Structure formats: C-alpha cells, structure tokens
Amino acid sequence: MKRFSLLLALLVVGLTTIVADDTPVAVPESSVFDRFPAALGAQVVLALDTNTFLGGLSWQYWFGPIGLQVSGGGLVASDSSYNYNVFGSTQFRMYGADFNQWFSGALYGNVLLGHSGSGGASLAYVPRLHAGVGIGIELVFLEHLSPSVEFQYVSSIPLAGGEAFNLGFGLGFSLRYRF
Secondary structure (H helix, E strand, C coil): CHHHHHHHHHHHHHHHHHHCCCCCCCCCCCCHHHHCCEEEEEEEEEECCCCEEEEEEEEEEEECCEEEEEEEEEEECCCCCEEEEEEEEEEEEEEEEEEECCEEEEEEEEEEEEEEEEECCCCCCEEEEEEEEEEEEEEEECCCEEEEEEEEEEEEEECCCCCCCEEEEEEEEEEEEEC
C-alpha cells in the first residue's frame, strides 16, 4: 500500500509539473483542432455488459466544434468464420484548448451509430445495429499524436431473431495522428 501511495504521489507531482510548464505560449488564433482538423488511426469500442466489440481503422475530422468520426474493421478465421463492423460518431466539442506549445486537449459529447455482423460456414449470419451516447476526452501531444478515451452507453440491437436487445456501459479508445 505504501508503494502504491508513493507511486500515486509521484504521478500527481509529475503531471502537475508538466501541465504547469512556464514556457510562454503565444495565443494562437486557433486551437490544434482548427490547425490540424483531420486525423487517421485506430479505434476500439468495448461495451462491457453486452460483449460488444467494435473496432478498426479510424478517420476523424473537426468542422469547428462539430466532429465526425468513421471506423471499421473485420476479421476472417481459419474455420471460415468472420465478423465485421462499421460505425460512425458525431462529436460536439464542449471545451478545447492548447495548454502549452506541446499539449492540448478537448472534452466532447458523442453519439455513435454502427452495424456489425458475424457468421461462417457452421454459423448463421447475425447482423446487429449499435447505438451509443457518451462523452470523450481527447489529448494531443506535440500537435499531432492524439489518444482519446470515451465513456458511453452502447446498445446492441439484433436485426435477426433469436437474440435479445442489450444496453450496457462501454469504453472507447483511439490513437490517431492529427494532420
């Protein structure tokens, strides 16, 4: 417990030192999200209560305070089973700022809509519709490296009979390069 407390204290001191950088920042006419509105990378959304996994390559673009994000991915196994997913989000930036020359951040709300399917030679095709709503935090390091985390409620709605509607808490993670 003492090691954990010491590690936590060092982490807090280190983070406050980084954020409290005394280097003067010229007030830009725009934030990093305006200077580099597009981003490419990868994104994953995990709905913890529903065993829903969405993820793949991702594109994002900020049109002022409104952002659009599209992701998709899939896989095929050696037994000919497969799954795929395509989903998009509309984001509404509530706050965004350049804290210093190399560190920026934003808080946003988001609405997710997606489709997935799975099946195979011995498995029936199962299509699903996904919808979600939540909040996200995007950090930008060195004006380009952009990880984000999203907290949201995600529903999984089967489009074929036999499965039940699910609604659960989900986490989203992404890592992108902003340009």
